[in-house]
Amino acid sequence: MRHRQAIALLALVGLFVALYMWLHALGFGGAIKCGASGGCETVQTSQWAVFLGFPVAFYGVVGYLAILIIALVALRASALAQRDWNLLLLLLATMGVVFTAYLTYVELFLIHAICRWCAGSAVIISLIWIVSLLSLRSPAIRTDPGVSQPLRGPPA
């Protein structure tokens, strides 16, 4: 349960980071806040800032929202014992990590600029991936205390 809670909180933070970048890409607000070292505008206005017709941040919003919703659904009492949710979260987090790795490569080797918000998002999705991986290793939560399953022996 703790893992899913942590994933939900991380996804919520990631969602707002991506939302800020997306709204900026759509023209809301002034120049992006990026700290003294800059780099965000360079990345946001590069040819790689749009992927399949949508700003890259849009995929971040969709991805984090999906992770957040699934993590919250998986926190319902009836879903706590179901381990398939952990697999689904790991699958989504893996897709996010792969996409982020591609974007980080583009920043470092093609654009030669680093956007702090993108780096922040990369840290968040990596943490989500690590937590979702750990959740697979944690023991299943029993929802029926006091009733133990009979041990099955090997087939005779």
Add this chain to the structure above:
Amino acid sequence: MNRFYVMVGVLAVVLGIGVLALLKTGGGSAPAAAAGAPPTVVDDSFRGYTLGQGSAPVEIVEYLDFECPVCATFATIQMPTIKDQLINTGKARWRLRDYPLPIHKYARFAAHAAQCAGAQGRYFEMQDQLFSHHQWAQTGKDPSNLFRDLARAAGVDVKAYDGCMEAGRFAGRIEYSRQEGDQRLVDGTPTFYATGKKLFTNFRRLPNSDDFKSLVDSIIAHSPPQPRTRPTHH
């Protein structure tokens, strides 16, 4: 469990307020001195940055606007070939003059950014940055922060660049170039001149590197041979 959902709700509200605040206070604005026309026009005897050898037999003068998409296309697609075929071979020299069009909000500002980079010997590096990241010209958003990033990428000392932009140091120079363009009947960008004549006036398309190669070869072929200097005898 309930405490967790309260925490999620509070965090969502705090982050939402944070994003709204960031969007509202987005910093950076183009310094008026660099973005607008100056009150006075200054002839500082500067006549544009040039590419190529001073001894090249043909000089092409290009009037350009940094916000113009056709200028960006020409600079990024045609110029590399023109450099290879004409400039690096010593056949032509290229002179760049500013002609910021009034319809382009940040054209003058971009020209000023290039001039401030030029003051540090980085004009062409900055020009490459401005044209290769040309999405700024389509968003209509204030590009001042982006231009600082581009200047940094072009190897410009940003502190000196900031001072140059704030002071509008080259605003008079850019306006002088624009007025010069008016006198030469520049009616759009890019507009090219060679041997004092406006080029490609009957074209309905952007000239390409082949057009320039034919033109330069033709001018060279029809030029009278350079008189040889005779050795003097005493």
